Amino acid sequence: PSNPATPEQLVDALEGMFGRNAGLRRAHPKGFCAEGEWVSTGAGAALTTAATLAPGVRAPVLARFSLAGGNPRAPDNVDNARGLAMRLDLPGNESQDFVVISAPVFGVRTPEQFRDNLIARRPDPATGQPDQARIQAFVAANPEVTRQAAWIRANPPSDSYASAPYFGVHSFLFTNAAGQVRPARWSFEPAEGRRSMTPEDRQRLGANFLEAELAARLARGPAEWRVFLTPAQEGDVLTDATLAWPEDRPRVEVARLSIRRVAAADACTGLMFSPVSLPRGIDPSEDPILQMRTPAYAESFSRRSGGQ
Numbered sequence: 001p002s003n004p005a006t007p008e009q010l011v012d013a014l015e016g017m018f019g020r021n022a023g024l025r026r027a028h029p030k031g032f033c034a035e036g037e038w039v040s041t042g043a044g045a046a047l048t049t050a051a052t053l054a055p056g057v058r059a060p061v062l063a064r065f066s067l068a069g070g071n072p073r074a075p076d077n078v079d080n081a082r083g084l085a086m087r088l089d090l091p092g093n094e095s096q097d098f099v100v101i102s103a104p105v106f107g108v109r110t111p112e113q114f115r116d117n118l119i120a121r122r123p124d125p126a127t128g129q130p131d132q133a134r135i136q137a138f139v140a141a142n143p144e145v146t147r148q149a150a151w152i153r154a155n156p157p158s159d160s161y162a163s164a165p166y167f168g169v170h171s172f173l174f175t176n177a178a179g180q181v182r183p184a185r186w187s188f189e190p191a192e193g194r195r196s197m198t199p200e201d202r203q204r205l206g207a208n209f210l211e212a213e214l215a216a217r218l219a220r221g222p223a224e225w226r227v228f229l230t231p232a233q234e235g236d237v238l239t240d241a242t243l244a245w246p247e248d249r250p251r252v253e254v255a256r257l258s259i260r261r262v263a264a265a266d267a268c269t270g271l272m273f274s275p276v277s278l279p280r281g282i283d284p285s286e287d288p289i290l291q292m293r294t295p296a297y298a299e300s301f302s303r304r305s306g307g308q
């Protein structure tokens with residue numbers, strides 16, 4: 001790109017849109033932590049030697065549920081992606097982070113689009129209103145940025161963090177014992193089924209129900225997800241997180257995720273989840289968004305831990 005984005009610019013663009021919310025994550029600030037367990041099925045061992053998918057592996061999980069965007073008071077009942085970040089403590093002193101969302105695609109294809117999209121949508125300081133002509137010009141020049149919103153309109157957000165699917169969005173590279181490398185994508189399907197909010201649910205549930213709902217839900221029993229890997233096939237694009245692969249791709253059920261209880265309010269404050277914190281046997285793809293995420297998260301983490 002002619003004007004390559006830096007991690008600082010991406011975090012500045014978030015602050016320009018949502019304000020500088022001292023001490024909070026510059027994206028997904030509204031959220032809370034929970035604990036649970038990951039149990040591997042063993043079926044993923046053909047794809048990778050990673051400890052995450054070895055037969056019989058059980059790993060403690062620290063998770064954080066959140067709302068996308070940068071508004072700490074974002075309403076739970078409007079069209080938006082939900083987020084799930086997790087750290088798995090694996091055998092052999094390894095760990096794996098997942099940082100996933102409830103849509104199968106991301107909102108932008110490149111770090112430059114991430115920056116320029118936020119700048120285009122920033123409200124005019126004089127009027128407090130966004131410049132619709134500027135937004136339309138940006139969208140016309142960057143048609144990929146409409147895909148995530150279109151998917152969410154067709155698949156409204158869930159009525160619980162436990163009834164949402166979550167998606168890795170990027171391809172990762174999986175290496176097996178024979179040394180074969182295959183790209184694949186992660187997905188998490190709620191064991192109780194996907195449930196979107198109806199218009200009546202949005203009214204009844206209001207703007208702040210998700211955290212209390214999950215706590216009440218967990219008091220009745222664990223919230224569980226079936227975890228899948230979908231290997232890429234010939235012709236699948238590996239570097240564009242705004243493009244989903246065809247729905248009929250065969251997938252392998254590799255684990256079960258069980259969330260058991262809400263954690264202490266400050267359990268994740270001093271933590272930064274990173275989508276490229278991976279065990280041996282899994283590597284990041286060349287997806288330019290995946291490559292840029294951890295530097296941007298580190299910039300946000302350093303600002304929020306430094307009192308900004």
Ligand code: HEM
Nearest residue numbers: 010025027028064083084085100101106169296297300301
């Ligand atoms: C270049 C693209 C992206 C940028 C610049 C970006 C930026 C950020 C930042 C600054 C944070 C706060 C980090 C912290 O302070 O710890 C964050 C958190 C998060 N992001 Fe992204 N992000 C990007 C792409 C994505 C994608 C593709 C996904 C999902 C597929 C995603 C899901 C999340 C989630 C779930 C969190 C919350 C993490 C937590 O609970 O600690 N982001 N992002």
